[in-house]
Amino acid sequence: xxxxxxxxxxxxxxxxxxxxxxxxxxxxxxxxxxxxxxxxxxxxxxxxxxxxxxxxxxxxxxxxxxxxxxxxxxxxxxxxxxxxxxxxxxxxxxxxxxxxxxxxxxxxxxxxxxxxxxxxxxxxxxxxxxxxxxxxxxxxxxxxxxxxxxxxxxxxxxxxxxxxxxxxxxxxxxxxxxxxxxxxxxxxxxxxxxxxxxxxxxxxxxxxxxxxxxxxxx
Amino acid sequence: xxxxxxxxxxxxxxxxxxxxxxxxxxxxxxxxxxxxxxxxxxxxxxxxxxxxxxxxxxxxxxxxxxxxxxxxxxxxxxxxxxxxxxxxxxxxxxxxxxxxxxxxxxxxxxxxxxxxxxxxxxxxxxxxxxxxxxxxxxxxxxxxxxxxxxxxxxxxxxxxxxxxxxxxxxxxxxxxxxxxxxxxxxxxxxxxxxxxxxxxxxxxxxxxxxxxxxxxxx
DNA sequence: AAATATTTTTAGATAAGCCTAAAAATATTT
DNA sequence: AAATATTTTTAGGCTTATCTAAAAATATTT
Numbered sequence: 077x078x079x080x081x082x083x084x085x086x087x088x089x090x091x092x093x094x095x096x097x098x099x100x101x102x103x104x105x106x107x108x109x110x111x112x113x114x115x116x117x118x119x120x121x122x123x124x125x126x127x128x129x130x131x132x133x134x135x136x137x138x139x140x141x142x143x144x145x146x147x148x149x150x151x152x153x154x155x156x157x158x159x160x161x162x163x164x165x166x167x168x169x170x171x172x173x174x175x176x177x178x179x180x181x182x183x184x185x186x187x188x189x190x191x192x193x194x195x196x197x198x199x200x201x202x203x204x205x206x207x208x209x210x211x212x213x214x215x216x217x218x219x220x221x222x223x224x225x226x227x228x229x230x231x232x233x234x235x236x237x238x239x240x241x242x243x244x245x246x247x248x249x250x251x252x253x254x255x256x257x258x259x260x261x262x263x264x265x266x267x268x269x270x271x272x273x274x275x276x277x278x279x280x281x282x283x284x285x286x287x288x289x290x291x292x293x294x
Numbered sequence: 295x296x297x298x299x300x301x302x303x304x305x306x307x308x309x310x311x312x313x314x315x316x317x318x319x320x321x322x323x324x325x326x327x328x329x330x331x332x333x334x335x336x337x338x339x340x341x342x343x344x345x346x347x348x349x350x351x352x353x354x355x356x357x358x359x360x361x362x363x364x365x366x367x368x369x370x371x372x373x374x375x376x377x378x379x380x381x382x383x384x385x386x387x388x389x390x391x392x393x394x395x396x397x398x399x400x401x402x403x404x405x406x407x408x409x410x411x412x413x414x415x416x417x418x419x420x421x422x423x424x425x426x427x428x429x430x431x432x433x434x435x436x437x438x439x440x441x442x443x444x445x446x447x448x449x450x451x452x453x454x455x456x457x458x459x460x461x462x463x464x465x466x467x468x469x470x471x472x473x474x475x476x477x478x479x480x481x482x483x484x485x486x487x488x489x490x491x492x493x494x495x496x497x498x499x500x501x502x503x504x505x506x507x508x509x510x511x512x
Numbered sequence: 513a514a515a516t517a518t519t520t521t522t523a524g525a526t527a528a529g530c531c532t533a534a535a536a537a538t539a540t541t542t
Numbered sequence: 543a544a545a546t547a548t549t550t551t552t553a554g555g556c557t558t559a560t561c562t563a564a565a566a567a568t569a570t571t572t
Contacts, residue, residue: 079528079529081528081529081530101549101550102549102550102551103548103549103550111529111530111531112530112531112532113549113550113551114530114531114532114533114550114551114552115529115530115531116550117550117551117552118528118529118530118551118552119529119530121551122528122529133537133550133551134536134537134538134549134550134551136550161405164412165405165408165409165412166408167404167408171404174402175400175402175405178400178401178402179397179400182393182396182397183396184392184393184396186385186389187379187383187393190383190384190385191383194382194383297558297559299558299559299560319519319520320519320520320521321518321519321520329559329560329561330560330561330562331519331520331521332520332521332522332560332561332562332563333559333560333561334520335520335521335522336521336522336558336559336560337559337560339521340558340559351520351521351567352519352520352521352566352567352568354520
């Protein structure tokens with residue numbers, strides 16, 4: 077059985093190996109977890125002994141089949157709890173991440189099954205991320221970063237890449253919650269920023285960084 | 295801030311100092327927590343340094359005002375989560391203790407407030423135990439152990455002293471859930487067992503141990 | 513009250529998870 | 543390809559929470 081710390085490492089390795097390529101570096105794990113590379117080396121050896129990652133010294137790690145299943149179960153729990161917090165307890169989408177970080181480690185398969193049922197088998201969490209099923213299978217709709225849209229393209233906000241409080245509160249302020257229609261009015265080559273129309277209501281400028289973190293379905 | 299382990303010790307000390315008298319022995323704590331007396335000595339010193347218990351070597355511990363508040367907050371969380379599991383997720387009363395043991399350590403004052411509201415501000419958990427309010431205040435109805443009733447006395451099951459799976463499943467089998475009327479048909483002096491009428495429906499014999507763990511309101 | 517038994521504490525280990533500092537391996541420059 | 547820079551690992555410590563074994567204090571018998 078994995079400890080809380082082991083689950084957190086595994087989850088991070090899973091997330092990092094989605095964005096980048098197969099092998100994940102020690103430093104990137106340390107950075108994600110706000111820990112030191114030396115601690116990561118230790119933990120990786122332990123995860124390797126437990127067969128949840130494949131590891132060759134100095135070569136980075138990649139997650140094993142078994143490890144991926146375990147990571148996806150933690151992610152499933154995290155996202156289901158987020159739905160609970162928002163839909164049932166009326167939290168806002170920027171308040172739930174930290175609490176779900178704790179709740180995701182509660183061990184009880186029956187609890188998760190019942191929670192899933194209680195919530196009506198939701199497919200997506202409040203940030204638009206897909207919820208893996210019991211077996212870890214994810215079915216996600218295609219998501220395109222806002223920055224990749226062409227001039228005059230439009231689409232609907234379907235998810236966010238960054239779930240930080242700060243970013244979500246900024247989106248709230250813009251009125252660009254999930255489900256909002258967005259159209260590209262202008263693309264500024266100089267700094268990658270964009271002028272966009274939000275919900276056919278107002279036009280605003282957003283930075284390149286923001287446009288990378290808003291995910292659109294067309 | 296207290297660790298999970300510290301919270302568990304504190305909760306146990308609180309419970310033990312309710313049943314017995316003021317000073318709680320090292321051995322009794324060790325027994326309750328399935329740990330060794332040496333470990334308890336260590337932990338007590340730590341809790342004492344943190345001012346949540348009063349401790350004089352070889353004299354046992356008693357919980358401080360501050361410690362009692364913290365213990366009651368953990369108990370509040372435990373009992374609210376039990377209500378959630380039974381009322382919302384349709385768990386049976388014998389399934390919830392272990393899960394609540396995990397959930398009680400989740401740290402988020404807002405979460406507990408919202409959960410309380412979501413559940414309709416319940417006063418009692420599924421085992422009949424009173425739920426402390428935000429400030430740790432408990433208002434509990436008088437509870438008398440079944441074994442203290444006189445011949446022909448009757449009352450309603452209001453709570454159970456033992457919340458173990460085994461005991462609760464036995465009560466289910468008897469049909470003696472909370473709210474059930476019970477009348478004393480006979481008291482066997484020899485071994486402390488009793489013959490009782492359950493819900494005006496059937497008469498059964500229960501052992502002295504069982505009759506100590508069923509709490510009645512008259 | 514002396515002897516014995518019990519309880520409690522201390523001493524010394526162990527494992528998990530983290531750290532800093534130094535060494536080793538790999539990558540990048542020149 | 544040699545020198546330099548970066549990344550990763552190892553070595554050695556620290557804290558928390560546990561343990562066993564032994565010592566010290568308290569309780570109970572005789």
